[in-house]
Amino acid sequence: MAGHPANTLTERDPTMQGNEETSGPRAGDAKARFVGLMIRRRRTVVVATLLLVATSIVGAMRLRLNADFVTYLSAENPVVRAYHYVGEVFGGNETGVVLVTVPDVYRPDVLALIDTLTATYEEIEGVAYAMSLTNTLEFSGTDWGIEVGRLVRGDAIPTTSPELAALRRRVNANPRLAGSLVSTDGTVAAIQLRFATGATDHQGATLATVQQVVGATEDLTSVPGRWSSVTVQFGGMPFLMHQIALQIAENMALLVPLMVAFLVLVLYIGLRHWAGVVYPLVVVLVSSTLVLGVMGTLGLPVDLLSGLVPIVLIVLGSADGIHYMKRYYEHRLQGGSSAVAAAATYRDIWVPLVLTTLTTMIAFGSLGISNVTIIRQFGLLTAFGLFSALVVTLTLLPAMAAFGLGAPRAGKTGRHSNLMASVARLVQRAPRTVLTTGLAATAVAGLGTALIVKSVDWTLCLKRGSSAHRAELLLRDKLGGSLPIQLLVQGDLLDPATLLTMRTLERRLNALPSVSKSQSLAGLMAEMSGALNGRYAVPQTREGVANLWFLVEDEGAIEQLVAWGEPHEGLVQARVTDWETHSIRDAVEGIDEWLNARTPAVVVDLRKLSGIAASAILDEKAAHLVAELQAEFAGHRVAAPTSLNVAAETFTEWQVDSVARSEIRYAVRQYLTSAEAEASVTPGAAERLAQTFADAASVLGVDSTRTDVGTRRSMPGVDQHDQAALALSLAHITNEVVGSRRVAGAMATLAAVQALRQDSVLRRDVRGVFWEAHAPLMVLSDSDAERWGVRGSDAARAVPISVSRSGLASVLDRMETELLPTQIQSLLVTLVVVVVLLSLMFRSPLAGVLMVTPLAAAIVMNFGTMGYLSLGLDSFTAMVATIAIGLGVDYAIHFTHRLRRELARVGARTQGALTNTLQSSGVAILVNALSVGVGFLVLLAATCQHIRRFGGLTSLAMLVAGGFTLLLLPSLYVHLKPRFLEPRGIR
Secondary structure: OOOOOOOOOOOOHHHOOOOOOOOOOOOOOOHHHHHHHHHHHHHHHHHHHHHHHHHHHHHHHOOOOOOOHHHHHHOOOOOHHHHHHHHHHOOOOOOEEEEEEEOOOOOHHHHHHHHHHHHHOHHHHOEEEEEOOOEEEEEEOOOOOEEEEEOOOHOOOOOOOOHHHHHHHHHHHHOOOEEEOOOOOOOEEEEEEEOOOOOOOOHHHHHHHHHHHHHHHHHOOOOOOOOOOOOOEEEEEHHHHHHHHHHHHHHHHHHHHHHHHHHHHHHHHHOOOOHOOOOOOOHHHHHHHHHHHHHHHOOOOOOOOOHHHHHHHHHHHHHHHHHHHHHHHHHHHHOHHHHHHHHHHHHHHHHHHHHHHHHHHHHHHHHHHOOOOOHHHHHHHHHHHHHHHHHHHHHHHHHOOOOOOOOOOOOOOOOOOHHHHHHHHHHHHHHHHHHHHHHHHHHHHHHHHHHOOOOOOOHHHHHOOOOOHHHHHHHHHHOOEEEEEEEEEOOOOOOOOHHHHHHHHHHHHHHOEEEEEEHHHHHHHHHHHOOOOOOOOOOOOHHHHHHHHHOOOOOOHHHHHHHOOOOOEEEEEEEEOOOOOOHHHHHHHHHHHEEEOOOOEEEHHHHHEEEEEEHHHHHHHHHHHHHHHHHHHHHHOOOOOOHHHHHHHHHHHHHHHHEEEHHHHHHHHHHHOOOOOOOOOOOHHHHHHHHHHHOOOOOOOOHHHHHHHHHHHOOOOOOHHHHHHHHHHHHHHHHHHHHHHHHHHHHOOOOOOOHHHHOOOHHHHHHHHHHHHHOOOOEEEEHHHOOOOOOOOOOEOOOOEEEEEHHHHHHHHHHHHHHHHHHHHHHHHHHHHHHHHHHHHHHHHHHHHHHHHHHHHHHHHHHHHHHOOOOOOOHHHHHHHHHHHHHHHHHHHHHHHHHHHHHHHOOOOOHHHHHHHHHHHHHHHHHHHHHHHHHHHHHHHHOOHHHHHHHHHHHHHHHHHHHHHHHHHHHHHHHOHHHHHHHOOOO
16 A cells, blocks of 8 residues: 555566566465466456356346245245145135225115126136125025025116115125125225136236236226226235235336446445446346346246345445455555556455355355245355355456556555544554443443334335235225135034034134134024024034035035035135234234144033033033133124123023923924924824923923824824924924023123123124024033043044144244244354354454454344334344344454454554554445445335335444444454464465
């Protein structure tokens, strides 16, 4: 450097005078031979590099985008396998929602538009099913039973005010529709789309279907002036995938040029010469192209993180070039030729270049242990890109520099840094003050780490304010959210015991604060039963279930809830209200808690029990009733009244009294004298039968032995088949009276509950809970059945019910669950390997510890900032600490390596060595820290808010790491005077 004593540089070999093709270290030195070859064959090196770049461009042309969250976990992960299984069995598990926002949905023209859109979507090949207000099922009671129809038929859309008002009332009274297909305020209608699976390129097929849906919608709603008051938005995972795929492409198109422009500016300011701009820029462009070519050739997709690899390499890959060019200019300003300077520079910095690249590669490579595929792919690709940048720096850069283009002029690239001189004086005079100040700042930041929460909103992947983001917010606010969570129930779905279990699962889901709108075949059966007999409860007999199933088994809507064919697999599905990780975690934990505690396996017929077992199971049934009631109130977001225990006790202890028996006699006589009776009986026989069934009635049903005998005696001349059919009908009538009286008694104890008086839907649902509890069945876990001695008895039968969790919410939860442990492991691996590597390279364990100290402080500052700013720990922010170690240690390596050389050159004059180091490598470190730190701020222009946070935090970590390296590290060296600074091992 000008103004300093001459460095011990190897001058040009005298035998090479007049030939600048070969120069550098002594012959026989492997480094000298290698760099000499690069310089002699510089034209060949340039041409070979161009050919490699051209080949990479061809490979990059095969790149494809990937925005499917499910692929971010390994395909072998059990949760992912369950997710795909549900998709295969049910014809798809990706649900999109088209939102039609208008001042009032209940208008004839709006209903007609919804009907047209629904019909249009059903014709699109990739849409398995479309459901809206105009084609959803509606059940209505008739004089002869129940009718299954459509809520609104396209050829019979209501047109008058009374008809439209009646439709509004019917929708608002049905929780399956209100707040699901139509917002309760009537301003938003939803058309739910289930996307088909089965294509080889599933994501490509989904995105193509999305484009068709969007295109068809625009065609139907783009009539000028007609739909000016209508806003159509698209939500749900398929549309999110489409938006994120567009954002990935947009990020690359925007951020790469922006990053290049920024790098050009920083390089010119730092190195003050066009060659100092072009040469490092060539390194990063070549290495980025190589990575994209490898990705295309290997079929690796561009996702949210791998799309950042070229951008990250532009920032990071320039570091080697900056240090090389800075040292190269120092040699040129001392009078050496371009070839001599190129070779000498190579000799001076090849060790720190290799070492810094190795440590950075270790940091990014350690991300390869993550179970999250996008993190693993991002880490490994970036590590490969950094290796490519190193190879290009050590081959192409000496070759290009040897051409001698852009020789530096004194007073520009070679001038002193007053700032660095001031830093040297501060460190030399007051090292303890610097260390104390740094420690205090780190301690303050450390307090913020306690405020970190492991929660983030996955919709931050969307651009704030974008159409997709607004649609998600609208779904949360008006329609219970869009993130599906599913429970796969495998068993006999026509068995009342299975349906009772599914109803319990529905209530447990709805009771979770972050879940709403659960539905299943059991809920649909309860709704049909309500239309048939006024009881919102699943039928108590298999015959009753089969009769209702017959009416809906061919309906398209059933395909969303029951697998095609025999009903042995069904879904209980609901929506997580938002995409916050804490909401997803609460939902998953709440479900798993119930599943782990109760695994239905045995159903007990209480009519066949007696003694201690009967008493114990009845107590269990009472406790189960209270839990079901509490879940029902919680699902309606109403505080459960304290009188629930009283109501449950009243219900459990109720016995058939004289009033109930009188009603039974009356109901039996009425039936026997009606045209519906299976056989004609005399008035006397009718009276005897009425008395028989009234006497036989109990809270668990009639005694079949007594009623069969009574029926035969009262109708001696009637056909036996007719007798049996009539006895069955009379038993049903008796049980209906008993159940009605029992339920009415329990409901009477809740008459003072204001929520029940005001909410007819809640009142209906609570009554349904009591009716389901009236069934003489109790579903037990296998362990409880064993404990109470009923397993294998005549009263118990096995019910093979399997319940497993699926849905996108489960996938996202598993991703976050596996994220933190692997990220901590990655951080520790990086830290340990870097410390060991530095200790070996500098032959001192103390060297490894001291050189990572600035990084540790920078990491604490990073996490503290996250805590103070309430930034959640997620897949993106969790990587920052690991990356900070790999990048930040570069500064310490360059600084320490140069300081050792300066100490060897100036002897005991520590002040001079420190000043020279800071004014040479210190300037390069400062430029590098600014180019990397401020460079990552370019990511603030990204559309994805996750990426913006990642960029901001990484920028902070790099700037702090650079600053601490220039302040804390030399202060530690001045204060401790470690022996490893003596130049014994590194040359």
